[in-house]
Amino acid sequence: MRALPALEGAVAERLKRIGKADVLVGIPSFNNERTVGHVVRAVAAGLAKHFPDVHAVLVNSDGGSTDRTREIVERTEHGSLEEILVDAAPPPAARIVTPYVGLPGKGSALRTIFRIAAELDVKACCVVDSDLRSITPGWIELLVSPVLRHGYEFVSPLYSRHRYDGTITNTIVYPMTRALYGKRIRQPIGGDFGFSGGLAERFLEYDRWDGPVARYGIDIFMTTTALAEGMKPCQAFLGAKLHDPKDPGADLQPMMVEVVSTLFELMERYEESWIGVAGSEAIPLFGFSHAVGLEPVPVKVERLASIFRQATEDLASLWGSFLSEQSITSLREGAATRPDVTLPDDVWVRVLFEAAAGWRDQRLPPETLIKALVPLYLGKVASFIAETRDGTDEEAEARLDTLAAVFERNKDMLRELWRAGSR
Amino acid sequence: MEHLQQGITNAFARFADAFVSVIPAILVLLASLVVGVLVGGLLRALLGLVSRLALRGGRRPGSLPDRFLRAAGLEGGFERAAGAFSFWVGVAVVLAVGVNALEPGALRNVLTDIVAFVPRFLAAGLIVLVGLGVAGIARRSVLLGAVNAGLPWARAGARGVSVVILTFFVAMGLDHLGVARSILVAAFSILGGGLVLALALAFGLGARDAARRYIEKKLRAEAEDTGIRHV
Numbered sequence: 001m002r003a004l005p006a007l008e009g010a011v012a013e014r015l016k017r018i019g020k021a022d023v024l025v026g027i028p029s030f031n032n033e034r035t036v037g038h039v040v041r042a043v044a045a046g047l048a049k050h051f052p053d054v055h056a057v058l059v060n061s062d063g064g065s066t067d068r069t070r071e072i073v074e075r076t077e078h079g080s081l082e083e084i085l086v087d088a089a090p091p092p093a094a095r096i097v098t099p100y101v102g103l104p105g106k107g108s109a110l111r112t113i114f115r116i117a118a119e120l121d122v123k124a125c126c127v128v129d130s131d132l133r134s135i136t137p138g139w140i141e142l143l144v145s146p147v148l149r150h151g152y153e154f155v156s157p158l159y160s161r162h163r164y165d166g167t168i169t170n171t172i173v174y175p176m177t178r179a180l181y182g183k184r185i186r187q188p189i190g191g192d193f194g195f196s197g198g199l200a201e202r203f204l205e206y207d208r209w210d211g212p213v214a215r216y217g218i219d220i221f222m223t224t225t226a227l228a229e230g231m232k233p234c235q236a237f238l239g240a241k242l243h244d245p246k247d248p249g250a251d252l253q254p255m256m257v258e259v260v261s262t263l264f265e266l267m268e269r270y271e272e273s274w275i276g277v278a279g280s281e282a283i284p285l286f287g288f289s290h291a292v293g294l295e296p297v298p299v300k301v302e303r304l305a306s307i308f309r310q311a312t313e314d315l316a317s318l319w320g321s322f323l324s325e326q327s328i329t330s331l332r333e334g335a336a337t338r339p340d341v342t343l344p345d346d347v348w349v350r351v352l353f354e355a356a357a358g359w360r361d362q363r364l365p366p367e368t369l370i371k372a373l374v375p376l377y378l379g380k381v382a383s384f385i386a387e388t389r390d391g392t393d394e395e396a397e398a399r400l401d402t403l404a405a406v407f408e409r410n411k412d413m414l415r416e417l418w419r420a421g422s423r
Numbered sequence: 424m425e426h427l428q429q430g431i432t433n434a435f436a437r438f439a440d441a442f443v444s445v446i447p448a449i450l451v452l453l454a455s456l457v458v459g460v461l462v463g464g465l466l467r468a469l470l471g472l473v474s475r476l477a478l479r480g481g482r483r484p485g486s487l488p489d490r491f492l493r494a495a496g497l498e499g500g501f502e503r504a505a506g507a508f509s510f511w512v513g514v515a516v517v518l519a520v521g522v523n524a525l526e527p528g529a530l531r532n533v534l535t536d537i538v539a540f541v542p543r544f545l546a547a548g549l550i551v552l553v554g555l556g557v558a559g560i561a562r563r564s565v566l567l568g569a570v571n572a573g574l575p576w577a578r579a580g581a582r583g584v585s586v587v588i589l590t591f592f593v594a595m596g597l598d599h600l601g602v603a604r605s606i607l608v609a610a611f612s613i614l615g616g617g618l619v620l621a622l623a624l625a626f627g628l629g630a631r632d633a634a635r636r637y638i639e640k641k642l643r644a645e646a647e648d649t650g651i652r653h654v
Binding site: 318 | 563566567568570571573575577578
């Protein structure tokens with residue numbers, strides 16, 4: 001029997017009064033007073049403009065903000081509707097502001113939102129981050145409509161991003177998810193998703209909310225659950241995502257550990273779903289694609305390369321616990337090239353597949369294994385930058401497509417490594 | 424001359440008597456050792472069987488002690504360590520029983536003292552094993568953290584931390600055995616006090632500006648982290 005996250009008495013009471021709803025928009029937050037007002041305004045305007053006749057609820061699940069985040073969420077209205085060409089203002093969406101229980105993190109915040117969605121028996125939900133600077137009312141339509149009006153069950157975002165923004169996505173999560181589950185979801189950990197009420201209930205069935213899924217692992221958890229459980233997926237083009245991009249060389253360890261742990265853990269949980277999948281297919285895309293001016297991401301390539309080079313000297317014995325001798329030799333060769341390091345696609349794919357099998361067989365403690373992967377990921381990013389720095393964005397994207405295709409072509413290797421471990 | 428010959432003969436006769444008198448004791452000890460090895464081996468085999476039955480059809484559960492020992496770099500993990508420990512406990516217990524069965528005398532007293540020392544020795548071994556685990560985990564953590572942060576002294580730092588921790592646990596083990604207790608305490612007091620003083624001088628006096636910058640940066644970083652942190 002599933003354990004549900006607790007709700008405050010006042011919130012439970014409020015839910016009883018509301019009864020049922022059609023659409024729920026969730027906003028997880030923690031000390032976001034600078035941006036959350038804009039997000040709430042965009043959500044309220046989006047609901048008023050695109051879903052005027054729909055019974056909607058806005059839920060803010062807050063991690064104990066000590067600034068004015070909660071107050072801002074409660075008081076912010078949609079502003080002038082005339083500006084967005086809405087003639088008659090519909091009744092405002094009900095608003096619930098609640099703290100969440102559990103480990104501090106986005107996953108725990110969303111879990112409370114899933115619970116409220118289940119209590120209200122909603123047809124469609126979407127969740128948007130509270131640090132967004134580029135959200136518009138149109139995002140709500142694009143994330144909710146495919147579910148509410150077109151029969152899809154999971155909407156993944158598609159953003160225009162700088163070629164060096166989202167490097168964990170580009171080099172690990174996107175190609176792995178695509179090769180595993182056979183669907184080309186370009187931003188599996190985008191952060192803003194649409195999904196059906198039924199899928200929200202499926203998310204609640206998960207039983208390990210004391211792990212990485214309670215934190216950064218939630219995004220890959222949602223995407224993987226949707227794909228592995230056969231939900232009908234699509235993507236929505238949302239334009240640029242402006243937030244605080246992370247330098248891949250700075251403070252990425254916890255995020256990478258949580259995302260990759262969740263990815264590997266779900267590989268184990270959903271082995272039956274991915275083991276037989278071959279190749280991949282595109283999924284429907286909603287939204288009008290257009291070019292966007294993007295903020296550059298200042299990546300310190302020399303630093304990435306230096307960490308990778310040092311790791312091939314200092315961590316080789318640790319890598320030996322889960323990587324083959326062939327992989328370690330190839331990594332050393334790649335680190336020795338000048339002026340840039342090189343980490344060829346086939347080596348990177350083998351490294352990740354061996355790491356997944358090593359994680360499953362507990363060759364090292366999970367966190368240690370993934371931390372040992374960090375310098376390799378940095379090496380892959382450095383290698384990718386060296387290859388694409390003089391090309392166009394389209395060429396960089398094509399390069400990532402090639403990488404994903406190498407993952408798919410080598411899936412037999414993953415099956416062999418995985419099955420060898422389970423024997 | 425006859426006296427001397429008589430004396431030598433008597434001495435050899437006494438030696439032969441003494442030697443013959445300990446042969447049963449040696450045989451008992453050898454038998455005890457063989458039985459001890461058998462009992463220890465049986466214990467180890469039983470433990471292995473229970474463990475295999477418990478894990479039948481599934482993969483290793485990764486219990487806390489198992490993860491601890493693996494993190495420490497002890498490849499066999501908890502199963503192997505527990506097997507070795509139970510084996511030696513079995514040998515020690517059976518040997519103690521064997522020594523108790525000997526005739527009273529000097530040999531029995533000496534062997535009783537030696538056998539009585541075995542539990543302490545095993546406990547000291549356990550302390551060092553825990554030390555190996557803690558040192559191994561610390562070495563890995565420091566190495567990974569330092570390499571991922573791009574620090575050039577990663578390997579040396581990790582080794583240093585490991586050596587300090589292991590030294591501490593070995594000293595605890597020696598203390599448990601009662602070896603050079605006063606020297607150990609003095610050595611650690613001098614080493615610990617010296618380290619703290621050296622660090623205080625180096626960081627607080629020698630690198631006063633660097634210390635100020637570091638603390639300011641730390642405080643600023645914390646303030647920034649709070650400002651931009653989001654779920």
